[in-house]
Amino acid sequence: MLILGSGEVHQVLDGAEAEVLAAVRRAYLLHDRGRTALPHSVFLRFPEDPRNRIIGLPAYLGEDAPVAGIKWIASFPGNTASGLERASAAMILNSMATGQPETLLEGSVISARRTAASAALAASALGSSVPETGVSLIGCGVIGFEILAYLRAVLPGLATVTLFDLDRSRADAFAARCQARWPGLRTEVAGNAEGALAAHRLVCLATTAAAPHLTTDACRPGTLVLHVSLRDLTPESILSAVNVVDDADHVCRESTSLHLAEQLSGSRDFITTSIGSVLNAAEPFRRPGDRVTVFSPFGLGTLDLALADLVRRRAEPLGLGTWVPDFLPAPVGAASG
Template sequence: MFSFDVVPGKIVKGILESSAPAIVELVEDAYLRHDDGRTVNPDSYFLRFPDRPDSRIIALPAAAELADTEIAGIKWIASFPGNVSAGLPRASAVLVLNDLDTGYPIALLEAAGISAARTAASAAVAARAIARHLPPSGTIGIVGAGVIARTILRFLHLTGYPSTDVVVHDLDDESAGRLADFAVVDLGVRARRGDLDAVLDCQTVVTATTALRPYIDRPLRDGQLVLNVSLRDFTPEVVLGATNVLDDVEHCMKANTSPHLAEQLTGNRDFVHGTIAQFVRGERVPEAGRGVLVSPFGLGVLDLAVGAYVLDSARRDGTAIAIPEFFGETSRW
């Protein structure tokens, strides 16, 4: 009852790297459970810094009734883009999981990898659902060549989404080159660096940047799919011209995301066509003559689903580190 485990990043990474298809299924299931009202997913909480407007630390609390267990928890994730210039990853995170019978914490997991994996899996879930209506051509353009972009590309490839030609653009040319090399060497696909227009020419586009405000005003083409993971790359006019798919409408309409800016411009949410869960279930389909813009704000319940899977795997493998007597008092008197 009072056990407490720690799962270090190296262990987390190994489990995630061998489990991409399973994680995609877990994330899809979590979306459907969220759509069915079997989760609690309050707003994310942002700790911001007046002298560092591009940096933040975010708390994502959540609870979920998963297939095998009920669990609660919170992800505490820092995004400091300035780390990149020092050769450090932009994001760092931990995930605390809680038992829902007692409320006691049961584990602490290094969670930057978990966060990247659940983000990539959400993109793969959406891409798979949209592909039923917009057949992928195999050309994938990526804006922003960091960990998230690398993980998304890997998940798309490993789950069978066509990816024969990849074009990468990043303001840092070295990063773009490294992601292109990863695609060639690790995934065995053709890849090259390109400018923004070359990326936007692709049938499937992934934006994974740290942009604070929109800079892309080029409309989506009919038959084009954009996975708008970084959320702030497209002007509201582009949003209004697309079929818009969100993970959770209420969550996405804040923090000046591209859909939020479109809401501010129009005063309504009529431009939202449905959620990822509704497209997975076939309850919504893309509008004829429009490209599809998927904007996933990111739900804490996805972190719980992936985190619980990682914890169970680590416990089975004997790689979770038990912390004896973690709790100072285990009886009331």
């Protein structure tokens, strides 16, 4: 068993935006072509504690170098008050020859980077005739910062970011971090969510909301909303939008905004297409200038697999990780002692 901790995962992925984007794009393409296996994620919830959860995401990514495994990710929003990260995760990759677990990786970094790459790919693929020069981020946590980094990688003209968080001190700290990393980036903090929604035609929602709390009424026509946290928008706002998802079966469950919209409307006809279909299409997608387009990614386990496999393949020749040769039982009949 090869064990790769957070620092080693960072060592591989830091500065590797192009490789991460390519890996996530490939995973979306393969999923659209039917080259994946993706059971529904398992949500472990706790009696009398609805805010916290642990999710298991098993997946298989096929074709030339197939890979299978699972991500086990906990979301405990109260951690932030204690100075801990909201999310923590571990990933296991299995041998496709024997099924034995081969690699154990710290998973929160992988999860954050694949989420950011997914949002950035959508922002570039769901384009408009007007170049994006600014983005509004609602939710100033780890995921929001990673998304901003990847948006800047795919949208070089991005010059302004407008921030909003229910905790003003988090927004101010986020703004300071932005200025330290990107001194040329103009950073503003909005006084309310509606001001952030109206500021730019590119909006990202990355909050810990458990139920809808926003409409798209304040958005400009032609706005693209990256609905990363999935439960921010009212079902009525979803039904009035052009909706792009990663996988309809996965995203229309567990009381997401799209699940509520499906229950309200009685069908999934409000979903226009998937990001995999957009990326596989011969013609580029152009979002309408008179409506809001919403990208709602459930967060497919195949994306985590793609990045975990990238980390494993790059780590081994670099000598990274800790090898535990006796992690598994000895083969039957092997000499003992």
